[in-house]
Amino acid sequence: MADGGPPTPGAADPIVIDTMTGGLTGVTAGYLLPAPRPALVECGPALTIDATIAALRGLGMDPDDLAWLVVTHVHLDHAGGAGDLLAAFPRATVVVSPRGARHLVDPDRLNDSARRVYGPLFDTVYGPCTPIAADRVLAADDGHVLDLGAGRRLEILDTPGHAKHHIAAFDPDLGAVFTGDSVGVRLEGMRALRPATPPADFNLGTMLDSLARYRERDPAHLYLAHYGEVGAPDAVLAEADDGVRRWVAAVEEARRTVPAHEDELDHVADLLRHRFAEDLDLAPDAAEDAEARIALLNDPRSNAAGILRYLDRRDAGTLTPLG
Numbered sequence: 001m002a003d004g005g006p007p008t009p010g011a012a013d014p015i016v017i018d019t020m021t022g023g024l025t026g027v028t029a030g031y032l033l034p035a036p037r038p039a040l041v042e043c044g045p046a047l048t049i050d051a052t053i054a055a056l057r058g059l060g061m062d063p064d065d066l067a068w069l070v071v072t073h074v075h076l077d078h079a080g081g082a083g084d085l086l087a088a089f090p091r092a093t094v095v096v097s098p099r100g101a102r103h104l105v106d107p108d109r110l111n112d113s114a115r116r117v118y119g120p121l122f123d124t125v126y127g128p129c130t131p132i133a134a135d136r137v138l139a140a141d142d143g144h145v146l147d148l149g150a151g152r153r154l155e156i157l158d159t160p161g162h163a164k165h166h167i168a169a170f171d172p173d174l175g176a177v178f179t180g181d182s183v184g185v186r187l188e189g190m191r192a193l194r195p196a197t198p199p200a201d202f203n204l205g206t207m208l209d210s211l212a213r214y215r216e217r218d219p220a221h222l223y224l225a226h227y228g229e230v231g232a233p234d235a236v237l238a239e240a241d242d243g244v245r246r247w248v249a250a251v252e253e254a255r256r257t258v259p260a261h262e263d264e265l266d267h268v269a270d271l272l273r274h275r276f277a278e279d280l281d282l283a284p285d286a287a288e289d290a291e292a293r294i295a296l297l298n299d300p301r302s303n304a305a306g307i308l309r310y311l312d313r314r315d316a317g318t319l320t321p322l323g
């Protein structure tokens with residue numbers, strides 16, 4: 001089905017599974033789509049995969065019951081536990097972008113680069129990916145339709161921008177898009193959506209194209225990985241478009257004013273933190289926990305580094321169409 005169209009009455013809503021990323025609630029959501037051949041979208045990191053497995057078991061799912069695990073991209077907070085989840089559900093197939101598939105089969109490079117990017121958090125929050133047999137990995141092209149049984153389908157959309165290997169899942173019966181990180185991040189305690197623009201391959205142009213593709217579907221529901229369903233899809237998609245443009249513009253401005261003695265990334269990250277501080281609306285009693293969640297996921301330093309790298313490659317003429 002190419003268009004969102006009206007939702008089909010009777011299709012079961014997704015069930016939110018808290019993956020307990022970093023031992024915190026409300027950081028990374030998985031979504032279980034109940035159907036004869038159920039699909040889970042996102043599984044969370046390896047270190048806390050037992051929480052995801054226990055939640056599925058608690059919903060009455062036996063080891064043979066899960067058919068599909070869709071990972072929107074191979075960053076460890078989304079896909080790190082995929083190998084361990086597939087060991088617990090031996091009939092499941094993992095669905096991933098063709099550009100991410102090899103990293104799940106042979107995760108050494110992914111683990112090495114994550115260790116560099118995350119530092120000590122690699123061992124305390126994420127943990128290493130375990131390899132997945134190639135015949136259990138489905139590299140899904142744009143438009144690929146997964147059969148969930150009883151007429152229920154899930155369509156894969158190629159939606160680069162956050163990463164060049166980012167995909168989203170569209171449920172035509174519900175008119176629902178599972179957006180991964182492509183629309184941004186809004187955790188409890190955040191007043192506004194924040195773009196997620198990390199290194200190494202954030203690309204403004206492809207991110208805006210991906211947002212336009214969602215608008216074409218006229219979705220009735222948007223489900224963010226971080227965290228949960230957000231209301232008013234039209235307004236959220238407009239906010240995402242505007243927000244990422246503003247963050248990139250802010251970095252362009254900031255990098256023109258780096259004082260000689262200061263590190264470019266330090267300077268730009270401080271400026272972003274200051275400029276977008278009003279996005280956070282933390283209740284005093286919840287502040288500590290909420291701050292920990294946001295820092296884990298959407299530190300302005302990571303956004304600054306991704307945008308700087310994008311601008312450098314754009315200016316050098318080395319951007320490729322996919323990032």
Ligand SMILES: [Zn+2]
Nearest residue numbers: 073075162181
């Ligand atoms: Zn990501």
